[in-house]
Structure formats: structure tokens, C-alpha cells
Amino acid sequence: MDASPDRDETATEWSYSRRLSELAAAEPDRPALVVAGGPELTRAQLDRRANQVARLLADLGVGEGDLVTIAYPNGVDFVATTIACWRLGAVPQPVSSRLPDLELAAIVELAQPKVVAGVAEGRVVGVAQLPERLADDLGTDDGPLPDAVSPAWKAPTSGGSTGRPKLIVSGAPSIWRLGEGDGLGYRDGGCLVMPGPLYHNGPFVWSFRALLTGATVVLDTRFDAARTLELIERHRGEVVYLVPTMMHRIWRLDPAEREAYDVSSLTTVWHLAAPCPAWLKEAWIDWLGPEVIMELYGGTEGQAATTIRGDEWLAHRGSVGRPIFGEIVIVDPEGNEVPRREVGEVAMRIGGGAPATYRYIGAEIRRVRDDWESLGDMGWMDEDGYLYLEDRQSDMILSGGANIYPAEVEAAIEGVDGVMSSCVIGLPDDELGNRVHAIVQAAPGTDEDALREALIAHLAERLVRYKIPRTFELVDHPLRDDAGKVRRSALRAERIAAATA
Numbered sequence: 001m002d003a004s005p006d007r008d009e010t011a012t013e014w015s016y017s018r019r020l021s022e023l024a025a026a027e028p029d030r031p032a033l034v035v036a037g038g039p040e041l042t043r044a045q046l047d048r049r050a051n052q053v054a055r056l057l058a059d060l061g062v063g064e065g066d067l068v069t070i071a072y073p074n075g076v077d078f079v080a081t082t083i084a085c086w087r088l089g090a091v092p093q094p095v096s097s098r099l100p101d102l103e104l105a106a107i108v109e110l111a112q113p114k115v116v117a118g119v120a121e122g123r124v125v126g127v128a129q130l131p132e133r134l135a136d137d138l139g140t141d142d143g144p145l146p147d148a149v150s151p152a153w154k155a156p157t158s159g160g161s162t163g164r165p166k167l168i169v170s171g172a173p174s175i176w177r178l179g180e181g182d183g184l185g186y187r188d189g190g191c192l193v194m195p196g197p198l199y200h201n202g203p204f205v206w207s208f209r210a211l212l213t214g215a216t217v218v219l220d221t222r223f224d225a226a227r228t229l230e231l232i233e234r235h236r237g238e239v240v241y242l243v244p245t246m247m248h249r250i251w252r253l254d255p256a257e258r259e260a261y262d263v264s265s266l267t268t269v270w271h272l273a274a275p276c277p278a279w280l281k282e283a284w285i286d287w288l289g290p291e292v293i294m295e296l297y298g299g300t301e302g303q304a305a306t307t308i309r310g311d312e313w314l315a316h317r318g319s320v321g322r323p324i325f326g327e328i329v330i331v332d333p334e335g336n337e338v339p340r341r342e343v344g345e346v347a348m349r350i351g352g353g354a355p356a357t358y359r360y361i362g363a364e365i366r367r368v369r370d371d372w373e374s375l376g377d378m379g380w381m382d383e384d385g386y387l388y389l390e391d392r393q394s395d396m397i398l399s400g401g402a403n404i405y406p407a408e409v410e411a412a413i414e415g416v417d418g419v420m421s422s423c424v425i426g427l428p429d430d431e432l433g434n435r436v437h438a439i440v441q442a443a444p445g446t447d448e449d450a451l452r453e454a455l456i457a458h459l460a461e462r463l464v465r466y467k468i469p470r471t472f473e474l475v476d477h478p479l480r481d482d483a484g485k486v487r488r489s490a491l492r493a494e495r496i497a498a499a500t501a
Helices: 016-026 043-059 076-087 101-111 201-213 225-235 244-251 255-260 278-288 310-315 406-413 448-460 488-500
Strands: 013-015 031-035 040-042 067-070 091-094 115-117 128-130 157-159 165-170 175-177 191-194 216-219 239-242 268-271 293-298 305-309 322-325 327-331 344-349 358-361 367-369 372-381 387-392 397-399 402-404 419-429 433-442 471-475
Touching (some): 013 016, 016 175, 016 201, 031 043, 031 076, 043 076, 043 128, 067 076, 067 101, 076 201, 101 165, 191 201, 191 225, 201 216, 201 239, 216 225, 225 239, 239 244, 244 278, 268 278, 278 293, 293 310, 305 322, 327 372, 397 419, 397 433, 402 406, 406 433, 433 448, 448 471
Parallel strands (some): 031 216, 067 091, 115 128, 191 216, 191 239, 239 268, 268 293
Antiparallel strands (some): 013 175, 165 358, 327 344, 344 372, 372 387, 397 402, 419 433
């Protein structure tokens, strides 16, 4: 395939690389990426920057199918490096820029990337690296490269139930089809405001699909409630991506401050990644209108997904919607479909003989029957086919839109002197959905104050901040039975009951 960036007006399908180059050729001066408090790049500038980074990666041996671990924070370096991967047919593998060394090393060991981008020299061993911040002048050619297609357009990480990470490698290549961004509310020349971290799957998907549609992406470096509203007003944002924690913090602003911003440009407010309290969702519907509020439920794996608009939700309160692709059924422990309104495990499949939407590295697919898979959610369906979630079958904690696996946190806690055993649970929190709470069995004679300080210091070196328990409870009795099992649900229920007594 040639390297020409000239736009093909008759095409309905492009590689991601060519699509972005053709958008740049068509309107080179249109804003493509705006970083709050930082640089603003036009389509042409972003296109050239991605070409330069691609040549840096190529010089380090990156080629078709290679994974590149991207540890940059939200900003130009993250976006340009991701596009650079697609320019070479490589696979971007995003991670948090704040990962402790041990957690980063575990992911690198699993992914076996050709390059780790965005880390200080020496943080990883035996892998080529790009620095924490790319220089303004990279000294490489910014001209077009030969067209390429990545066999997988992304490979985000997710913690495993064993406490080890896993990669979720997309089954879709980096091929863009005309109209693909319409379902998210995008248009060529529109605007997405993204306050979420790009290493999470949702912000990654929403942001790059916006760019590929031709929308401007306004990217914040960290979430701030008032600044999100200010960015919507200043850039006439049409679409914004939020998790319920963000919605709660925006709603908690003084009403006079919140209403001082002009957000009338919004056509779609997406919320996902965690359950949204009914009162909060209703408040947003009353504020912005039911047609604006959209919710999506689905996993990074992409076997199936549901959506629901605010007006639908008002008629089916508590639902996360009906499938927009794939198939969903509710099954009992034996894998048999249960009657409507009966709670069971949520099973999904892509259906229709379509190819697999993902593959794991570092984990096994959980099948509940034949080709039906489960992400561990419990729920039920009504007579109209609307899905309602009840709870998680697994022990995973959803806190502020992030997935936290207790085994990983417990493994870190139990490396501290004076800890006999531990159990990590999620307790209800108005802002986060759940807060991470650690119950720790201390060795006899342990100084409790000193142990708390040691736990905080130890965990700060090993876990990203959102995984560190917000509260610690020290006990003097065993938390596990002789088989090493712990009754998480009972421990959680006891503490909820005590708090509400």
C-alpha cells in the first residue's frame, strides 16, 4: 500500500493510519488534540508528530504485530505514540503512568513488548525504552510512512482474580469503517471532552474513535469537576465521557457554580465503568435532559454490550439497557437459561459466527456453557429484554470506575512484618461507589500505630494509588479457615450492618 496522505473520497474503509492522514490532508488546520493547560495540535501537526515517533519506534525494532507498552500520562506523547504504533502495524498496550516498579515489571514480563514508552531510564530491564517525556524536536523525518494495519488495535491490561495482571488483546485490526463513530455521538468537526485517563479502556476507545471520526479531542491531565465544565463551555464540547464518581463530584459543586457554565453544546453524556446511583442519574437527567444521558454496560472483552438513553431509563429504572451487539442471557450455576426477572449470572457471546473479539494473555476465558462467556456479573432481564445488574459474582471491587482485585492488594499487605492475614473488601461509598477497606490480622504484640504506618509506606511502593485501601481495620483473630478460604461477602455484610445499626 502506498504512503500517500491524499484523501480518497470514495473509500468506506481505511487503516487507522491512513484515515488519520487523510483527515489531516483534508483539513490540516482543524484542531485535533487539545490538552488542558498545555499544547494544542492541529490535524497536520499531530499527523507529523506521529510519523516522527513511529520512526523512533522503528529504529528500536518495532514492526507489525509487536506490542508497545505506553506509560505516558494523558497528553500529546500518549496520543502520538499510540498512532505511531498503528503506523507500523504494531499494537499499543497502555498502562498507568503511576505504576509502581513491581507492577510495571509484572506487566512487561507478561506482554513481552518490543518497547516500553514513557518510563525513566532503568525502570525496566532488557527492553528498549522511550523516555518519560519526548523532546519537542525528535530529529526524525515527519513525512508519510507506508500504510500498515495492526492485527490488534489495542491491548489494555486488567488485574486478574489471582492478583496477577492480564492483557485483553483486541480481536479487531486497526481498520476504520465509515460511520463507525456515529453510535457514540461523534461527527467530523465535532468535539469530545475527555477527563478520564487514557490507559483505561473506556477513555482510550472513546478518545481514539473521536479522532478517527474527525472530532477534536479535548484531553484533561486529571479530573477536576469545575474544569470539566469549563472545558465543555470553552470548546463547545458535544460529547463528554464520565464515570459516576465524576458525575457525583460535578453534582456536588455549588449549584451557582455548576449552573454558571454554558454546557448547552452537549448532545451526549456517556457514563459507564461502574454502577450509577439512581438518584444521581435522575439528577443529571433533570439537569441536561433525558435524551442527552447515555449509559453503556460491557466488558473490555467486547463480546456484547448494552446501552440505554435517559428517557428509556425513566421507563426502565435501574436497567443498563438492551444489547446493541452480541447476545446476552441469564443463566443458573449449571449454565441453563433462567426465566425473566430471575437473578442469575450474565452470560455473553458475540454470536452469528463472528470471530472472537479478544484473547487473553495471562488468563483463561471463563465459559459458562458452550460458547457463552461470563465476566462475573449477576443480573436479570425483564420481559422487554432490558438488563438489570444485581451484584458481582467475583470479588472484584469497583471503586471510582476502576477495577480492583482483592488478591493483589492482599498479597502486598501480607508482605509487611506483623501481618498474619488480610481480607480486602469494598464498602459502600457515596462518591466512589465502593471504597477499598482492608481487614488485617496483626501478630500478637504488634504496635498498631506502627503497623498502620508500615502498611501505608509498603503499599505506596507496590500499588497504584487507587488500589491502596482508604481504611484499615486491625483484628486479632484469623480471617481464613484451614483451607485458606475467606468469607468476603459475610465480612462485608457484617460491616455494612454495623454501620447502619
